[in-house]
Amino acid sequence: MALRTVSRRGLAGLSRNGGGLGLGLGLVTVRGLKTFTLPDLPYDYGALVPYISGEIMQLHHQKHHQTYVTNFNNALEHLDQAMAKGHSPTIVKLQSAIKFNGGGHINHSVFWKNLTPVREGGGEPPKGSLARAVENQFGSLDSLIQKVNVEGAALQGSGWVWLALDKDQKRLSIETTFNQDPLVAKGSSYVPLLGIDVWEHAYYLQYKNVRPDYLKNIWKVINWKYASDVYEKECP
Ligand SMILES: [Fe+2]
Numbered sequence: 551m552a553l554r555t556v557s558r559r560g561l562a563g564l565s566r567n568g569g570g571l572g573l574g575l576g577l578v579t580v581r582g583l584k585t586f587t588l589p590d591l592p593y594d595y596g597a598l599v600p601y602i603s604g605e606i607m608q609l610h611h612q613k614h615h616q617t618y619v620t621n622f623n624n625a626l627e628h629l630d631q632a633m634a635k636g637h638s639p640t641i642v643k644l645q646s647a648i649k650f651n652g653g654g655h656i657n658h659s660v661f662w663k664n665l666t667p668v669r670e671g672g673g674e675p676p677k678g679s680l681a682r683a684v685e686n687q688f689g690s691l692d693s694l695i696q697k698v699n700v701e702g703a704a705l706q707g708s709g710w711v712w713l714a715l716d717k718d719q720k721r722l723s724i725e726t727t728f729n730q731d732p733l734v735a736k737g738s739s740y741v742p743l744l745g746i747d748v749w750e751h752a753y754y755l756q757y758k759n760v761r762p763d764y765l766k767n768i769w770k771v772i773n774w775k776y777a778s779d780v781y782e783k784e785c786p
Contacts, residue, residue: 618654
């Protein structure tokens with residue numbers, strides 16, 4: 551099988567610390583292979599109490615998200631080795647692990663930014679052009695929230711419910727993805743404004759099996775300013 555070898559000489563020698571690239575997803579360069587790191591939360595683990603417990607936040611961040619990062623990096627390293635050997639079965643086999651763990655890393659990195667403590671504006675409604683778009687398309691913010699909650703509660707198994715911006719259509723859209731599929735898997739024009747994790751690990755310790763209560767309460771700590779900033783940047 552024909553295989554093209556790409557020289558990595560230009561990247562050799564970059565250390566984990568010295569070669570770091572701040573691309574928003576905690577990206578560093580090791581031996582020419584880009585790997586990912588767990589991003590810090592922009593608030594304390596207990597900052598979202600009483601809506602999300604500190605125990606959930608700590609486990610979710612330190613254990614679940616960290617595992618996605620670790621497994622994503624492992625899969626990328628194996629991919630690198632398989633590509634160097636030109637071993638196509640291994641290259642193909644690794645794709646599901648890359649999608650699942652890479653998606654988990656992408657999704658959680660957005661999720662932490664979608665939340666913020668009440669004292670820092672959590673739950674305050676959107677302003678500006680996003681507020682007008684919500685009003686135009688959904689009638690009211692309450693109507694949008696209700697629709698997101700219905701979709702999130704109805705999602706079978708594990709996954710995510712999103713408030714997405716379709717950049718091409720310049721329209722908001724409520725979307726769901728299964729497992730750790732990132733929103734971009736539904737189309738390259740979709741940009742996540744809000745992504746709500748509806749895996750049980752996101753709520754079970756506090757809400758048990760009552761996902762609708764978790765969905766009802768999470769809006770008290772939603773960071774609409776983040777969503778508004780993304781909207782204005784992507785849809786000026
Ligand atoms: Fe999660």
